Amino acid sequence: MNYSVDDRGYYGQFGGAYIPEMLYPNVEELRSRYLDILQQEDFRREFDDLLRHYVGRPTPLYFAKRLSEACNAQVFLKREDLCHTGAHKVNNTIGQILVAKRLGKQKIIAETGAGQHGVATATVCALMGMECIVYMGQVDMERQRPNVERMRILGATVVPAVSGSMTLKDATNEAMRHWINNPTDTHYIIGSVVGPHPYPDMVARFQSVISEEMRSQLQEAIGNPFPDYVFACVGGGSNAAGAFYHYLNDEHVNLVAVEAAGHGINSGESAATTALGKPGVLHGSKTLLMQTEDGQVIEPYSISAGLDYPGIGPMHAHLFDVGRVKFVSATDDEAMTAGIMLGRLEGIIPAIESAHALAALKQFEFAPDDVVVVNLSGRGDKDLETYIRWGKY
Amino acid sequence: MKNRITSLFATTKKDILSVFYTAGFPNLHDTVPIAEALAASGADIIEIGIPFSDPVADGPTIQQSNKVALDNGMNVKLLLAQVATIRQTVNIPIILMGYLNPVIQYGVERFIVDAAKAGVDGLILPDMPLYEYEEQYQALFEQHNLCNTFLISPTTSEERIRRIDAATQGFIYAVSASSTTGAKGDFTGEQLAYFDKLNKMKLSNPFLIGFGISNRDTFDRAAAHGAGAIIGSAFINLLRSSTNLPADIRQFIEGIKQPSRV
Ligand SMILES: Cc1ncc(COP(=O)(O)O)c(C=O)c1O
Numbered sequence: 001m002n003y004s005v006d007d008r009g010y011y012g013q014f015g016g017a018y019i020p021e022m023l024y025p026n027v028e029e030l031r032s033r034y035l036d037i038l039q040q041e042d043f044r045r046e047f048d049d050l051l052r053h054y055v056g057r058p059t060p061l062y063f064a065k066r067l068s069e070a071c072n073a074q075v076f077l078k079r080e081d082l083c084h085t086g087a088h089k090v091n092n093t094i095g096q097i098l099v100a101k102r103l104g105k106q107k108i109i110a111e112t113g114a115g116q117h118g119v120a121t122a123t124v125c126a127l128m129g130m131e132c133i134v135y136m137g138q139v140d141m142e143r144q145r146p147n148v149e150r151m152r153i154l155g156a157t158v159v160p161a162v163s164g165s166m167t168l169k170d171a172t173n174e175a176m177r178h179w180i181n182n183p184t185d186t187h188y189i190i191g192s193v194v195g196p197h198p199y200p201d202m203v204a205r206f207q208s209v210i211s212e213e214m215r216s217q218l219q220e221a222i223g224n225p226f227p228d229y230v231f232a233c234v235g236g237g238s239n240a241a242g243a244f245y246h247y248l249n250d251e252h253v254n255l256v257a258v259e260a261a262g263h264g265i266n267s268g269e270s271a272a273t274t275a276l277g278k279p280g281v282l283h284g285s286k287t288l289l290m291q292t293e294d295g296q297v298i299e300p301y302s303i304s305a306g307l308d309y310p311g312i313g314p315m316h317a318h319l320f321d322v323g324r325v326k327f328v329s330a331t332d333d334e335a336m337t338a339g340i341m342l343g344r345l346e347g348i349i350p351a352i353e354s355a356h357a358l359a360a361l362k363q364f365e366f367a368p369d370d371v372v373v374v375n376l377s378g379r380g381d382k383d384l385e386t387y388i389r390w391g392k393y
Numbered sequence: 394m395k396n397r398i399t400s401l402f403a404t405t406k407k408d409i410l411s412v413f414y415t416a417g418f419p420n421l422h423d424t425v426p427i428a429e430a431l432a433a434s435g436a437d438i439i440e441i442g443i444p445f446s447d448p449v450a451d452g453p454t455i456q457q458s459n460k461v462a463l464d465n466g467m468n469v470k471l472l473l474a475q476v477a478t479i480r481q482t483v484n485i486p487i488i489l490m491g492y493l494n495p496v497i498q499y500g501v502e503r504f505i506v507d508a509a510k511a512g513v514d515g516l517i518l519p520d521m522p523l524y525e526y527e528e529q530y531q532a533l534f535e536q537h538n539l540c541n542t543f544l545i546s547p548t549t550s551e552e553r554i555r556r557i558d559a560a561t562q563g564f565i566y567a568v569s570a571s572s573t574t575g576a577k578g579d580f581t582g583e584q585l586a587y588f589d590k591l592n593k594m595k596l597s598n599p600f601l602i603g604f605g606i607s608n609r610d611t612f613d614r615a616a617a618h619g620a621g622a623i624i625g626s627a628f629i630n631l632l633r634s635s636t637n638l639p640a641d642i643r644q645f646i647e648g649i650k651q652p653s654r655v
Pocket of ligand 1: 087088113115117191192193233234236237238239240306307353354378379
């Protein structure tokens with residue numbers, strides 16, 4: 001089975017570049033140059049150096065003893081929460097800003113949901129001395145206030161998206177409109193494995209460092225690189241793409257993607273795309289999409305701003321389609337409970353996004369010697385207000 | 394039967410006025426009377442937008458009309474029925490323009506067939522990739538006598554313009570600036586050079602200039618460089634504020650089309 005993107009940007013029936021002509025030159029410039037740039041020696045050196053000395057990679061693969069006892073399995077946490085800025089998102093923004101520099105771009109735009117990608121973008125823009133504009137849904141600006149202020153401290157301009165549901169989907173629309181209106185000097189740093197080709201592939205490559213490290217860390221910890229399971233939450237799917245990447249062809253490794261069920265898959269307030277979606281086109285790619293019969297995109301819901309997106313990256317739509325990745329979901333309640341549980345058992349408060357991945361552990365019957373890796377995509381600092389409002393701790 | 398778009402461009406080389414509006418806006422059943430008023434007032438082409446929840450190439454005016462239309466209950470099936478009604482009285486070209494996703498859900502092939510049957514002459518699907526059209530749909534468009542119009546922008550390469558020209562029947566939609574819809578049309582030297590380039594390329598299709606055309610003045614200036622121009626956001630603003638659609642539409646269109654009294 002081949003899981004990589006083909007040369008036209010498709011994963012099976014999903015992917016491609018469904019964009020208005022005004023975006024074509026920008027996307028085509030990126031498509032025709034990204035592979036060359038990524039292979040350049042000086043690019044590799046700068047990228048690796050920044051990941052190591054600036055982001056703090058490799059992130060630990062931590063054996064969670066008390067969580068393991070609770071789950072009756074050997075549970076490791078891949079500590080992306082320890083990345084500089086608090087989530088995996090920075091792996092991608094470092095990569096993309098180095099690409100943007102090599103394309104001669106002077107300005108950066110981004111969309112953000114939880115604010116983690118916005119913060120990671122504002123951070124690398126500060127690092128490189130580049131102008132940064134971040135679009136964020138007005139609803140998300142309210143529920144992730146600390147991240148809004150972090151972006152501003154870092155010198156970014158945060159622009160509220162006030163159309164639609166005023167969340168991630170609408171922030172993405174606004175960023176694309178900005179790019180249409182600023183076609184030459186601006187690079188759009190998309191924050192997940194979504195968007196027109198080559199974004200899904202490029203972002204997956206930048207995030208693939210997660211599973212690359214997991215392999216060598218497991219080799220050291222258990223004597224072979226293969227876990228029995230890898231769990232990751234899926235909003236657009238970038239942390240999951242990174243955690244699965246180097247295991248896709250090792251079919252004996254079970255890959256589990258966890259979507260946000262919100263108030264429950266059938267509650268009408270959910271973001272569980274594979275359960276509720278059909279093939280469609282949004283934000284430049286053909287993928288699974290939550291939509292009405294008439295093809296209007298449905299406003300998703302999740303307590304977690306980073307998972308509140310009506311689609312998933314095309315690579316995940318394909319992995320779901322062919323059955324390589326098992327897709328499950330966790331509700332708001334299950335995720336919040338799991339997040340607090342991790343605090344109590346391991347002294348780690350996870351991002352609510354990552355708590356969805358933890359919550360799914362309960363849905364599996366593991367053998368006691370099963371090796372399970374949970375990709376802990378981010379830390380919970382940004383979510384303190386949501387934890388406090390939820391109470392029950 | 395000849396296609397009304399190709400017929401129009403065969404006989405009329407200048408000052409073609411195409412007017413865009415969103416189906417189901419401001420009210421669900423305004424689609425038909427607006428088309429009738431446009432035809433009666435002297436518009437040359439009617440372009441009807443299929444509303445979509447996420448119109449990424451559009452500025453605030455058309456975004457808002459899309460939202461209102463969807464809230465009103467507009468959908469593809471109803472639109473095709475409205476077009477069939479328009480066709481009973483209107484004989485100028487009708488083009489449907491929309492984002493791909495609602496068309497995909499309706500079924501692209503079924504849409505092509507049903508649109509042709511309803512009396513549509515052409516489609517504009519700005520986010521349909523050129524290769525997908527060439528490989529999957531071009532034959533079907535031709536079979537059903539539908540024109541397909543692609544957009545080009547000032548940043549589109551000459552090589553790509555040639556390829557688009559080769560895949561087009563009818564006309565090319567030359568976006569006046571690198572922008573979303575609703576931008577201000579005050580052409581810069583750069584834009585004029587772009588129109589100039591298009592004319593010098595001697596394309597096999599004529600082109601209409603759109604985006605930023607809002608009144609007599611901008612229409613005249615755009616039309617001087619192509620076969621005519623397309624008005625969208627400005628017309629939608631008129632619809633939004635109008636209390637007498639037929640009269641206001643007539644005044645608007647005549648204000649653009651009537652020979653100026655010197
Ligand atoms: C900590 C964390 N995890 C996961 C996500 C979801 O994104 P993705 O599915 O691309 O990893 C986000 C998005 O903001 C996030 O902040």
